[in-house]
Amino acid sequence: MFAITRLALVERAREHRAILILIALAIVVRIGLMYLYFPALLLAFDSPRYARVGGAPMFGDFWMPAGYPFFLCLLRSVTVELWVTTAVQHALGVATGVFLYIALIRLPVRHWVACIPAAAVFFSGDQLYLEHSPMADFFLTFCAAGGFLAAVVWLTKRESWWWLGLASAVFAYAALVRSVGVALLAVLAFVAVLAGRNGPRDRIVAICFAVIPAVLIFGLYFAVFWLSGGRYLGISDMRGWNLYSRVAPFADCSKFTPPKGTEVLCEARAPSERPGPFGYVWDLQSVPRRTFELGPETGRKLEKFAYAVIRHQPADYARAVLLDLARFVEPSLDGNRPLAGQPREIISFGWRDAEVESMVVRAMASDYRGTEVTVRAQTFLGAYQQYVSIRCWWLVPLVFSTLVGVWCARENLRFAILLYGLGALGLFALPVLTLSYDFRYGIPPTTFLFVAGILGAVACRDGLAKS
Numbered sequence: 001m002f003a004i005t006r007l008a009l010v011e012r013a014r015e016h017r018a019i020l021i022l023i024a025l026a027i028v029v030r031i032g033l034m035y036l037y038f039p040a041l042l043l044a045f046d047s048p049r050y051a052r053v054g055g056a057p058m059f060g061d062f063w064m065p066a067g068y069p070f071f072l073c074l075l076r077s078v079t080v081e082l083w084v085t086t087a088v089q090h091a092l093g094v095a096t097g098v099f100l101y102i103a104l105i106r107l108p109v110r111h112w113v114a115c116i117p118a119a120a121v122f123f124s125g126d127q128l129y130l131e132h133s134p135m136a137d138f139f140l141t142f143c144a145a146g147g148f149l150a151a152v153v154w155l156t157k158r159e160s161w162w163w164l165g166l167a168s169a170v171f172a173y174a175a176l177v178r179s180v181g182v183a184l185l186a187v188l189a190f191v192a193v194l195a196g197r198n199g200p201r202d203r204i205v206a207i208c209f210a211v212i213p214a215v216l217i218f219g220l221y222f223a224v225f226w227l228s229g230g231r232y233l234g235i236s237d238m239r240g241w242n243l244y245s246r247v248a249p250f251a252d253c254s255k256f257t258p259p260k261g262t263e264v265l266c267e268a269r270a271p272s273e274r275p276g277p278f279g280y281v282w283d284l285q286s287v288p289r290r291t292f293e294l295g296p297e298t299g300r301k302l303e304k305f306a307y308a309v310i311r312h313q314p315a316d317y318a319r320a321v322l323l324d325l326a327r328f329v330e331p332s333l334d335g336n337r338p339l340a341g342q343p344r345e346i347i348s349f350g351w352r353d354a355e356v357e358s359m360v361v362r363a364m365a366s367d368y369r370g371t372e373v374t375v376r377a378q379t380f381l382g383a384y385q386q387y388v389s390i391r392c393w394w395l396v397p398l399v400f401s402t403l404v405g406v407w408c409a410r411e412n413l414r415f416a417i418l419l420y421g422l423g424a425l426g427l428f429a430l431p432v433l434t435l436s437y438d439f440r441y442g443i444p445p446t447t448f449l450f451v452a453g454i455l456g457a458v459a460c461r462d463g464l465a466k467s
Helices: 002-015 017-036 046-051 067-078 082-105 111-123 125-131 137-156 161-177 179-194 200-227 239-247 287-291 296-312 314-327 354-364 378-387 392-408 411-434 439-466
Strands: none
Touching: 002 017, 017 082, 017 111, 017 125, 017 378, 046 067, 046 354, 067 082, 067 137, 067 161, 082 111, 082 125, 082 137, 082 439, 111 125, 111 439, 125 137, 125 378, 125 439, 137 161, 137 179, 137 411, 137 439, 161 179, 161 200, 179 200, 179 411, 239 296, 239 314, 239 411, 296 314, 314 411, 392 411, 392 439, 411 439
16 A cells, blocks of 8 residues: 555656756745845835734734734744744745646646746745745735635636635635735636526526635634724725825816815926825825824825815826836836836845845844844845846736637636736736835736736647647
């Protein structure tokens, strides 16, 4: 019996030897990164807030939900060594690539093709950057990849409704990591309805399994929030400030009557002279920051102003959104407007601000050990990230491949392309619809658009072969 089991394992290893080699190399790359940049990237003021250091309450931050902070606090309950948290994040990064591989081999895709998106996650400098920092974006990618895997398993085993329910639950948690993850739930419900094979009954069951588990996860989150005496859910508390920041660069009060109490927000400056969206929330000298206290309460007034702008300037709003979407392909389209989202040059191993790092290190040191940063090869790491990542201009052929693939594909492959492609679109679009472009926001959806593009190419090849 043991000999038979061992032979089966050897056969299975041979079948998947390519991905096993890639996994081994991915682990080596991450060990090397830990040595060259130890213990973590500490260049974001959000990192101490995510980690809830200094006794900060789990539900005490109105900017962010508690999904990722809970993960960090769970790790910190095991050990306060910061390098361990970074190592676990890298392990989950490898798992993300494995999730993509397992999902693709369940579809009519050759194993070597399934290795391509996995390798993109294993070795992408942008992905490594996210994993190496105490920020939520890598964890969003991990959760989304897990949800997509569960959804693909359901597509290939339609009787197993529980896989669809698992996808719903995982996507719901992704929305509690970063609220943009809610777009994935809408995509899942849409594809589940399309994939219903046996008429209305199947579609109703699909909707139930795509929605109810997510509702239960959100309900559990709300219950913990209420029982713990939480102050902020962190999901959409600051939607008013965010949406106001979205429209402020082009708002023209001559085209509408501003709601009562918001007249001070009307600007005399031409739109070309105004800062980007982040200038209205992070610049302490900006009119809204000098006039209103930062928080959800004042956000209600700003939200009314923002909706008035959108109603009376829909073309300007659409133009701003489309411009920011296009910036994921060509970041310079905004003419280098200040405070219009962090560029690629800052989201890089090659960029380091000693003052910011010092403040973040001090904040993290209140709850972690080993926070002092040692960098041994910054120039090399910056160059690696620059050249070993999915380039911005790749998005154009990836979108084209995805669209053509939806047309050419059949059955499960088509639904999988829709899942990954629409999921990526949602993650790209929701930030620019409600706030702004930021290069960091585009890294997770780029991963899933890459998967959709690869599947689209497979569908096109198969279609040509059959014709």
